[in-house]
Amino acid sequence: MRFLLTLAWKNLSRYRRRTLITAGAIAVGLASFIFIDGWLVGADLQSQRNMIWYETGSARIVDAEYWENRESVPIRYAVEEPEIVLSELEQLAVPATPRITFGGELIVNYDPFPEDGALPTRVIALDPRTDDRVYRIDETIVKGRFLEPGEEGVLIGAWTAEDIGADIGYPITISTRTQDGFRQTIRLEIVGIFATPNPVMNRGTLLMDLDVADYYLEMDGSVTQIDMLLPERVDADARATEIAGELGIAGDSLEMVTWSTLAAEVLAIAEAKQAGTGMILFMVFLIAAVGVGNTMLMAVFERIRELGMMRALGMTDRQIRLAFVLEACGIGLVGSLLGVGLGALGNVYMTTIGMDLSLFTESIGNIGYRIATISYGAWNPTTMVVAFILGIVISGVIAWVPARRAMKMPITDCLIHQ
Numbered sequence: 001m002r003f004l005l006t007l008a009w010k011n012l013s014r015y016r017r018r019t020l021i022t023a024g025a026i027a028v029g030l031a032s033f034i035f036i037d038g039w040l041v042g043a044d045l046q047s048q049r050n051m052i053w054y055e056t057g058s059a060r061i062v063d064a065e066y067w068e069n070r071e072s073v074p075i076r077y078a079v080e081e082p083e084i085v086l087s088e089l090e091q092l093a094v095p096a097t098p099r100i101t102f103g104g105e106l107i108v109n110y111d112p113f114p115e116d117g118a119l120p121t122r123v124i125a126l127d128p129r130t131d132d133r134v135y136r137i138d139e140t141i142v143k144g145r146f147l148e149p150g151e152e153g154v155l156i157g158a159w160t161a162e163d164i165g166a167d168i169g170y171p172i173t174i175s176t177r178t179q180d181g182f183r184q185t186i187r188l189e190i191v192g193i194f195a196t197p198n199p200v201m202n203r204g205t206l207l208m209d210l211d212v213a214d215y216y217l218e219m220d221g222s223v224t225q226i227d228m229l230l231p232e233r234v235d236a237d238a239r240a241t242e243i244a245g246e247l248g249i250a251g252d253s254l255e256m257v258t259w260s261t262l263a264a265e266v267l268a269i270a271e272a273k274q275a276g277t278g279m280i281l282f283m284v285f286l287i288a289a290v291g292v293g294n295t296m297l298m299a300v301f302e303r304i305r306e307l308g309m310m311r312a313l314g315m316t317d318r319q320i321r322l323a324f325v326l327e328a329c330g331i332g333l334v335g336s337l338l339g340v341g342l343g344a345l346g347n348v349y350m351t352t353i354g355m356d357l358s359l360f361t362e363s364i365g366n367i368g369y370r371i372a373t374i375s376y377g378a379w380n381p382t383t384m385v386v387a388f389i390l391g392i393v394i395s396g397v398i399a400w401v402p403a404r405r406a407m408k409m410p411i412t413d414c415l416i417h418q
Contacts, residue, residue: 018298019331025290026335026395027342029283030387034343035377039350042378043369046197048263049232050370053136054198056262057227059240061085061247064255066224073103073122075179078222079254085226088247094230095133098223100125100213104176106206107185108164119164123174123206125213134229137194137207144168144192150211153191159203161193168193174206178218186216198370236260307407317407325396332395336388343384350377 052058062070066077079085082098089096106121128147132138137155138146147153154174156166166172167190174186188208196202214221230239236258244256310320354374369375 019334022294022331023335023338026332026391027338030336030339030391031342031346032283034340034380034384034387035346035350037383038343038347038377038380039355039375041380041383042350042376043371045378046376047370048259050196050198051263052229052259054140054196054201055370056259057134058230058236059228059243059256059258060262061226061228061249061254061256062224064253067255067257073101073224075100075102075217075219075224076181078179078219078224079226080222082221082223082226085247085254089226089228089243092243092246094228094243096226096228097127097130097134098210098226099127099131100210100217100219100224102176102213102217102224104174106160106164107173107175108166108170118175119160119204121160121174121204121206123176123208123213125208125210127210134227137196137201140194140196141192142195144190146192147207147209149209151191151209152188152212153209154188155192155194155207156190157202157205158193158195159199160205161190163203166190166193172206174208176217178216179220179222180218182218184216186212188212197373200370321400321404321407325399328399329392329396332392335395336391339391340384340388343387347377347379350375351379 061079063077063079066074069077078100079098086096086098101122101124104121104123106119126135126137126147128149128151141155142158144155147155154172156172161167170190172188172190174188176184176186178184186208194201194207210223213219228240228243230236237260240256240258249256307320311317354376356374357371358373
């Protein structure tokens with residue numbers, strides 16, 4: 001075996017240029033795979049955090065009928081006496097906050113927006129005193145300030161503000177319906193503009209005070225949801241089930257839903273990403289197969305007389321095939337080392353600097369991933385190890401075919417081959 005390893009190494013150094021070209025092809029494929037996988041894994045994590053921190057919370061308590069009809073945002077199905085649930089959650093040391101989510105139309109009639117302009121909008125009424133226990137909206141105010149309790153003001157997303165030419169102090173009107181279905185108009189003044197990392201929040205979402213919304217919507221103290229924040233490393237589904245049992249929600253009119261249910265769209269994209277990653281891996285296989293196969297075919301045909309001499313001197317076909325496989329594995333080793341190194345360098349860039357998607361996301365809006373500005377990558381050591389091993393293994397497996405083919409020639413034909 002030592003002799004075969006030495007022979008394979010000498011062949012690699014003897015055909016240095018060809019070795020580097022083939023190893024480079026493998027390196028590019030593996031580096032691309034590592035880079036894209038790290039970017040997509042980072043996008044998944046970032047999207048999940050942006051969902052939880054700005055849109056859904058970790059888990060939510062809603063009325064069972066509200067959940068069944070959630071597409072129409074029916075505020076007539078509400079959580080009665082939310083203060084009791086909030087008190088019990090406080091005893092369980094679970095951060096929570098009440099909210100009312102309802103739909104309506106945003107009406108503006110100031111210059112430069114056209115008269116009678118109306119935009120469909122989603123309005124979230126929050127409690128300024130407790131909302132920061134679950135959400136981070138207060139950290140994203142780019143102009144103006146956050147809401148104060150009982151204030152008839154509104155926070156507007158930066159993209160929406162730009163669309164309608166709004167600024168601090170501008171009046172807006174929200175046309176909606178009360179809990180009993182009667183038409184209602186709510187006139188508010190813009191007190192703050194926010195720009196979250198979540199594109200869904202930045203366009204089409206308004207934030208107002210909970211008590212003000214309770215008055216105009218005639219909610220009588222009820223809310224559409226109670227949102228909670230759970231530790232990031234905790235299994236949200238398992239912990240939510242435990243909380244529901246401790247609150248006695250199971251079998252009641254209330255229902256506990258986790259962010260994974262609320263974010264079904266994001267999770268569907270993550271599954272699609274896995275299919276895309278598999279396609280990239282297939283391309284890596286193809287690059288390795290073509291590159292190594294081509295190199296080994298050329299090596300075989302250029303050294304047929306050498307093969308005949310080795311066989312005449314007593315080397316078995318198995319030893320010769322193994323020598324070619326070891327040579328190919330050496331090419332794969334060089335390519336894998338280069339590929340993992342290049343992929344790691346690309347990942348360093350993505351995890352520290354990232355890629356700015358703001359122009360793209362602002363013009364298109366929701367791209368599925370909840371990323372509005374800079375998309376960061378993440379380290380995935382498993383992918384790097386797998387890529388390194390596959391680069392070597394695939395190279396060796398592919399080399400077996402031309403080496404086996406060469407062994408079918410008679411020794412005399414090999415010795416006289418030109």
